[in-house]
Amino acid sequence: MKVVKALLVMVFVIFGxxxxxxxxxxxxxxxIDTGDTAWVLICSALVxxxxxxxxxxxxxxxxxxxxxxxxxxxxxxxxxxxxxWALFGYSLSFSPGEGFxxxxxxxxxxxxxxxxxxxxxxxxxxxxxxxxxxxxxxITPALIIGAFAERMKFSxxxxxxxxxxxxxxxxxxxxxxxxxxxxxxxxxxxxAGGTVVHVNAGIAAIVTALLIGRRKNLDSNVPVPHxxxxxxLGTALLWFGxxxxxxxxxxxxNGIAANAFVVTHTAAAAAGLSWALLEWLRNGxxxxxxxxxxxxxxxxxxxxxxGFVSVIPAIVIGLLVSVFCFTAVSVLKPKLGYDxxxxxxxVHCVGGIWGAIATGLFASKAVNPLGADGLFxxxxxxxxxxxxAVAVTILFSAIGTLVIYKVVDILxxxxxxxxxxxxxxxxxxHRERAYTVLE
Amino acid sequence: MxxxxxxxxxxxxxxxxxxxYKVEINLLTVSEVLGHGRQKGVAEVYRGSKETxxxxxxxxxxxxVNDNFVEPTIKAIIKGxxxxxxxxxxxxxxxxxxxxxxxxxxxxxxxxx
Numbered sequence: 001m002k003v004v005k006a007l008l009v010m011v012f013v014i015f016g017x018x019x020x021x022x023x024x025x026x027x028x029x030x031x032i033d034t035g036d037t038a039w040v041l042i043c044s045a046l047v048x049x050x051x052x053x054x055x056x057x058x059x060x061x062x063x064x065x066x067x068x069x070x071x072x073x074x075x076x077x078x079x080x081x082x083x084x085w086a087l088f089g090y091s092l093s094f095s096p097g098e099g100f101x102x103x104x105x106x107x108x109x110x111x112x113x114x115x116x117x118x119x120x121x122x123x124x125x126x127x128x129x130x131x132x133x134x135x136x137x138x139i140t141p142a143l144i145i146g147a148f149a150e151r152m153k154f155s156x157x158x159x160x161x162x163x164x165x166x167x168x169x170x171x172x173x174x175x176x177x178x179x180x181x182x183x184x185x186x187x188x189x190x191x192a193g194g195t196v197v198h199v200n201a202g203i204a205a206i207v208t209a210l211l212i213g214r215r216k217n218l219d220s221n222v223p224v225p226h227x228x229x230x231x232x233l234g235t236a237l238l239w240f241g242x243x244x245x246x247x248x249x250x251x252x253x254n255g256i257a258a259n260a261f262v263v264t265h266t267a268a269a270a271a272g273l274s275w276a277l278l279e280w281l282r283n284g285x286x287x288x289x290x291x292x293x294x295x296x297x298x299x300x301x302x303x304x305x306x307g308f309v310s311v312i313p314a315i316v317i318g319l320l321v322s323v324f325c326f327t328a329v330s331v332l333k334p335k336l337g338y339d340x341x342x343x344x345x346x347v348h349c350v351g352g353i354w355g356a357i358a359t360g361l362f363a364s365k366a367v368n369p370l371g372a373d374g375l376f377x378x379x380x381x382x383x384x385x386x387x388x389a390v391a392v393t394i395l396f397s398a399i400g401t402l403v404i405y406k407v408v409d410i411l412x413x414x415x416x417x418x419x420x421x422x423x424x425x426x427x428x429x430h431r432e433r434a435y436t437v438l439e
Numbered sequence: 440m441x442x443x444x445x446x447x448x449x450x451x452x453x454x455x456x457x458x459x460y461k462v463e464i465n466l467l468t469v470s471e472v473l474g475h476g477r478q479k480g481v482a483e484v485y486r487g488s489k490e491t492x493x494x495x496x497x498x499x500x501x502x503x504v505n506d507n508f509v510e511p512t513i514k515a516i517i518k519g520x521x522x523x524x525x526x527x528x529x530x531x532x533x534x535x536x537x538x539x540x541x542x543x544x545x546x547x548x549x550x551x552x
């Protein structure tokens with residue numbers, strides 16, 4: 001109940017601001033391009049599908065007593081963050097400004113109209129850009145779910161998600177992508193969200209995994225994924241949706257979109273193959289789970305680079321990301337003993353950092369004149385800028401996540417009690433069960 | 440030789456297994472079953488309508504033991520599964536006529552352990 005009250009108070013505060021709408025000047029009339037608009041609208045729908053895809057990707061990995069809790073967390077994020085984004089998330093992230101975030105100038109999408117907003121995209125309606133970005137804001141907190149799966153209280157999860165989206169995602173998004181954002185001004189390249197989405201969520205994942213602690217009976221009863229075909233289905237939906245994520249980030253139906261589409265596909269393919277080969281070498285057999293994990297790692301790694309690198313570097317990025325993520329997941333994690341249940345850190349943070357660094361190595365102006373050259377194309381400074389962007393993301397995300405976690409833990413308590421954890425979150429948090437025994 | 444059948448709460452399986460290992464019982468068969476319970480389990484609700492069926496999910500353990508292991512086994516199951524609330528389950532002890540290990544064709548108490 002406390003949570004419901006807190007949410008209600010938040011809604012009222014938000015509507016308080018609504019009474020004072022800011023008048024915004026009309027932008028000069030820009031011509032909307034139908035091809036670009038159609039493409040970005042479709043891409044928005046593709047990226048939307050990634051969150052349900054992620055739900056199945058993660059849902060298949062948990063025990064059957066917890067699958068609905070994962071699906072529920074993903075879907076409720078789709079509901080809650082969509083509203084948060086329309087009310088104030090988009091404004092905080094993208095309204096121009098040099099501060100901590102963009103402020104409330106576009107509160108309730110006031111001033112976000114059907115004409116293009118030239119600073120972000122001169123050929124598509126501003127609202128198309130907004131809804132495309134909304135899907136990114138939705139999937140980012142959903143990625144963190146993998147770290148604390150099977151043991152977080154639903155009420156705490158809701159509160160944590162709204163606060164994290166507002167105080168971690170929105171500011172970081174502003175710094176990297178918005179007009180006046182200081183990382184953008186510094187020249188950091190992040191085509192589709194390697195740092196903002198993946199490193200950010202990956203760091204939040206490791207922080208929450210460490211704070212919430214290990215699941216019960218981990219050693220005596222190693223949790224086995226209850227439905228691997230779900231994991232594969234989820235991977236397929238993610239791969240498909242990722243074309244929207246990366247190729248849509250060109251914000252137009254153009255050559256850069258084509259480049260992003262092609263390198264996204266080849267990097268994912270290379271990474272899936274490379275993970276399988278690693279398993280074959282180390283464990284004797286290649287697994288379906290491994291190919292799925294590898295493909296997702298490849299998609300993560302190519303994300304910041306998709307608009308700036310060509311195909312051969314993309315294949316290298318894909319082949320290598322599996323080496324890093326495989327090591328993180330199957331060597332580092334058991335050694336250090338943290339319980340990042342579904343490897344949100346091991347895949348998204350590790351893969352995201354490699355992607356950001358790889359962008360600094362392989363980026364080329366020959367691919368995208370609006371980008372920059374990387375180290376291998378004679379510009380070592382770009383690598384430094386990329387490293388700074390990664391470091392800032394890690395630091396900010398870690399501190400922000402830590403503070404928000406502690407606040408929510410004090411308010412409602414983060415973790416379910418032991419009995420609830422053993423019975424499972426589906427029954428104890430939602431009073432539902434995914435599967436029947438008879439019939 | 441006895442066959443011990445225990446019906447327990449599913450979420451107590453881990454604890455029961457642990458207690459059984461402590462008294463060196465590590466051969467057991469586990470299955471998921473539905474039972475006609477006396478207690479009200481954790482109720483499920485589908486779109487607002489409460490499910491009224493009273494078949495509840497339970498875990499069934501089957502353990503074949505030699506006579507001197509019967510008491511330790513029963514005690515271990517109780518230790519792991521008891522909460523003091525209705526729904527903790529039951530233990531049945533049956534005489535076991537024969538036991539054959541397929542691999543070696545051994546019979547009787549030698550085949551059990």
